[in-house]
Amino acid sequence: MAYSELIKDFGRIRDYMRQFYVYGFKSRGEYDAKSARSYDNERRRIESWLGEYMEFRQDAAGKSVFLSVDSRRIPHNPLYRALKAKSFTDKDVTLHFYLLDLLADGCARSAREIVDRIGEDYLSRFDGSFSLDESTVRKKLKEYVALGLLCSEKRGREVCYRRTDDERLALSSWSDALAFFSEEDPAGVIGSFLLDRLDGGEDLFRFKHHYILHALDSELLCQLLQAISERRSVTLTIKSLRNGRDYVRTVCPLKLYVGTQSGRQYLLGYHYRARQMAFFRLDAIQTVQTGSVEEEYDRYLGNQERFDRHLWGVSTGSGYHLDHVEMTIRFDQGEEFIVQRLEREKRHGSVVRIDEHTARFSADVYDAVEMLPWIRTFIGRIVALNCSNPHVVETFYQDLAQMSAMYGGNGNGVQ
The missing domain is CATH 2.30.30 (SH3 type barrels.)
Known part of the structure; x- marks a missing residue:
């Protein structure tokens, strides 16, 4: 089969990119879903989108290819390129131009009228077996209504269609917002598609935590x-x-x-x-x-x-039982930012000022173990830590003792 950069089934590419290039670091010999030729075709297709971000390593299992991306150096998520490589049939492309040209005058027409006009104004001028049935045209019209390219209106018993591009949004005034949205929002691919309609993509933002996957x-x-x-x-x-x-x-x-x-x-x-x-x-x-x-x-x-009131992350622990957590924090003069951080990051917990230099955070959550990475960020300021689940406190002190031992301390105190 000849190699093509375009794809029809994105689900297969999605799985392939994740298994081989993100998580697996697998070699050609470990690809057993299809033939080795399929591996080569998919690899070349992905390289055409992401070649500048791909690296490899050689070991006893063979050559493993993987993605290597420095978020400080990329203004745009490179994985969006895969979503823009969808293939189309000859009929898809032909019908696209026929429909938009036929409805360019702004008039609304029914599906039957559109089919008749396509036959008279376009297909009749060519020799060949290319034909379009009314069912295919109706499906494409409904698809374009869903995409916003066309709008539909009921006239009696018929549904009529017309173009919606008579009022175009000035995207240039939204370029900064689109550049930020495309990289920061979970649905940022929408912003990436809109940025493609501008002459040049904005190169304004860099993200310390840039989650591209x-x-x-x-x-x-x-x-x-x-x-x-x-x-x-x-x-x-x-x-x-x-x-x-x-x-x-x-x-x-x-x-x-x-x-x-x-x-x-x-x-x-x-x-x-x-x-x-x-x-x-x-x-x-x-x-x-x-x-x-x-x-x-x-x-x-x-x-x-x-x-949601008792979620810290996405773990529900065992049997949806609640763990009660209390953490007392001490801070010095001029360190009000510590209390501000507690207020900002408390999620469903609460913060109470005990005195001028002490505050207590408390929460009832399904799984307090999830909180440990966050709690550890306050090491050096924690006066007391208590939890109804003793495993949480034990784990915290064990980790603290191991860390203290690594750096030559005794690990006896929290502060």
């Missing part, structure tokens, strides 16, 4: 956001990150969460079969199939809001 999940993210907006259930095909097996879960999607430390994205939904709230990692979801409108959506949303 979410780009591979953009299509699924948009499907889930649409399902949430329309209050519909979804059926998810999920590949286990542990054993590679596929699972199917039907859920009512309620909210999307993004980790501030890793940029990893999660869907929180009501799992019908388990009859409980559950998190699903977006990078483990293979497909999203939208279902019917959920009549009990408000009830599930209320459950989600109550559930």
